[in-house]
Amino acid sequence: MGGYCGYLANMGALAAGADAAYIFEEQFDIRELQVFDLLTVFGLNCYRNENCNENYTTDFIYQLYSEEGKGVFDCRKNVLGHMQQGGAPSPFDRNFGTKISAKAMQWISKKLKETYRKGKVFANTDDSVCLLGMRRRNLVFQPVAELKNETDFVHRIPMEQWWLKLRPLMKILAKYKTSYDVSDSGQLEHVAMHSPKEAETGAI
Known part of the structure; x- marks a missing residue:
């Protein structure tokens, strides 16, 4: 859900204590999918925004983690869909x-x-x-x-999104070495993200 807006994925990841949330507003590549030590990590939890990337689909990420975790851990995927819209009104x-x-x-x-x-x-x-x-x-x-x-209007999202200021908090809680420059408008101007293992080995 969410189209090109990563709000639901980011807030869901923050609330659930996820290890990563892949969103359209913060472009990522294969390196962001490799930052985890998949052979030793337990309980890897990732969220993906609906239209965050044309090629790195939910199926692709699921197959990648399933392949890397063979014999070590099982991988499951769950497309939340309309369940994210809530149930009975509070x-x-x-x-x-x-x-x-x-x-x-x-x-x-x-x-x-x-x-x-x-x-x-x-x-x-x-x-x-x-x-x-x-x-x-x-x-x-x-x-x-x-x-x-x-x-x-092309992506049906505001040009400035207040919730992007919460992205560093999510990365910090996921124990990543991060450095962010966040403008007053809430836009991420520079992002550096490294896994704890990369920081230890100097592979940055």
């Missing part, structure tokens, strides 16, 4: 749904009063087409016209 979900619905209806009622003239509705300004979302714990209406400069 009290928070219900409360948030009520608040956002009420906010939307208030906005629609206000706009109808502003644009209704002589039996017709004149909705020809930028603020008549808005997206309602949460920013810094506030519900904010933002004109769709403004979002054009902030959105990657």
Whole structure:
């Protein structure tokens, strides 16, 4: 799930204490698939974002780990799919749904009063087409016209994603030697990732 957005894979990996999360926003190659000492590690746990890489598919990674682990460990894959979308709504979900619905209806009622003239509705300004979302714990209406400069429409993701600031935390918890330069916008500008074994042997 998630398309080109690695949010679900990253947060799932962080919550589960995974060893790696392969995402579209942080391009990777075969070296990132080899950073684990597959013959000695126990309980290797990896997450993969739906469209993170055209060639390194879930099947490819599964077959790679299965081959390397022959006689040492078994490998299983699980495509979570719609299970990630959650089950019964929590009290928070219900409360948030009520608040956002009420906010939307208030906005629609206000706009109808502003644009209704002589039996017709004149909705020809930028603020008549808005997206309602949460920013810094506030519900904010933002004109769709403004979002054009902030959105990657090809991949259907924001150009700046706040959750990328959590990537270093996931790598640190997975006990990797990491160095990150994270911009104020949350984008990863430089990434160096090495396994504990590589750091010990100097194979970096």
